[in-house]
Amino acid sequence: MADQVMWFRRDLRTADHPALLAAVSAADGSRVLPLFVLDDALWGPSGTPRRDRLVRSLTTLSESLDGALVVRRGRPEDVVPAVAAELGAAAVHVTGDAGPYGRKRDERVATALTEAGRDLVVTGSPYAVGPGRVLNGSGSPYQVFTAFHRAWREHGWPDPAPKPAAARWARAPESDGLPALEDRDLADLPDHRAEAGEDAAHSRWVDFLENRLSGYATARDRPDLDGTSRMSEHLKWGEVHPRTLLRDLAGRGGDGARVYSEELGWREFYADVLWHRPETAREYLRPEYAGMAYDEPGEGFEAWCAGRTGFPFVDAGMRQLLELGWIHNRVRMVVASFLVKDLHVEWQHGARHFLQHLCDGDLASNNHGWQWVAGSGTDAAPYFRIFNPVSQGQKFDPDGDYVRRFVPELAHLDGAAAHEPWDVEDGYAHGYPQRIVEHKAERVESLARLKAMQDARR
DNA sequence: TTTTGAGTTGTTCGA
């Protein structure tokens, strides 16, 4: 048997890893070289929290591979065949990538490997059911979530893969090593940025199952509480496979388990939509929305990015993003709605900003979540569903704790007063900005632009 | 083939 390369991408774990299992089996006593390629196409546009998150994950992965992880910087179609040649490997093993960039990249790599007489062996995917597999009776993809979800569950998925037998890691080719962490204040950061990797994912999951799953159905909407699983970034980097989570949920009843597995279903649905319609990473899923009137991103967009719109709940979310590389899901919807409906900026600008900064930023979930808010997506929000940035805050952050945590200029206000600084005498005493738009008027404006677009179609 | 019911996450207004 011959040496093998295990090229890690978004599958930074060792448990429940069919591709790693395949690599170790194929080696059958020979060596396996674990490789990660720092691809400038993905690394370049990333912000500091996202880069550091990846570096920390790779650090823990390498530890669990006895330090054998080889890191190379460059274009995958150059680097991967070169490493395989240096090792004299028979094959390169990967987990399938369903994204538009990943699919093209893997085609290029496979071609380069084939020319050198080697194989790219694809095993599994980051999803319980591989994107493209759930089809209706006519062999077409489902267009709405509810139908997809039913068929997805019926399709089913295998049990988690067993851990591979002890592998012999190859150490021959040189490694560029991991990039240094860029954020000098890392030691002072909140917990969740200090934790990355497979073990952290597992302990957080167990903690969620034991302590928060039962209240998840309602608490998940409260950004002031610790009510969510926080598994998104672990799933994004593949530190855990959703199959493992679904297995653990299967034995549990109750609303929490049901709602959480449905959320995993949304993740799979959006991956499936993107697989069938790769162009929707940039373009409107409903093309007619490209014909609506939008405003160019200007000062309003800058204020939104910086968390200085004058709407406390929105600003808290945007500052949470810059500070933690993560935003609570409820708040993602509200800030997205504000950009698209109140500032009339196209969703792509917001989606790009999110992907740059979110540690859990996933192209399919991110962009289709944005399209849902914009009204152009699958199962899109009805035209009249425009979030009120103030009442959403009052409803889901009733005591103002979330706002005060991320907007220090409002920390002197008590309780829900933090949501309406314009209503209290000293609301602007510490430099908090005035509202940049009037929500009521912009809501009407959005409805008018939508109506104009629809009228133009008739 | 035709028909029918349904479709993540909301807001406002008036009784």
Next chain:
DNA sequence: GTCGAACAACTCAAA
């Protein structure tokens, strides 16, 4: 303060 209705039209899925 609470509650129910209205807010478009269309596409999709299933019978």
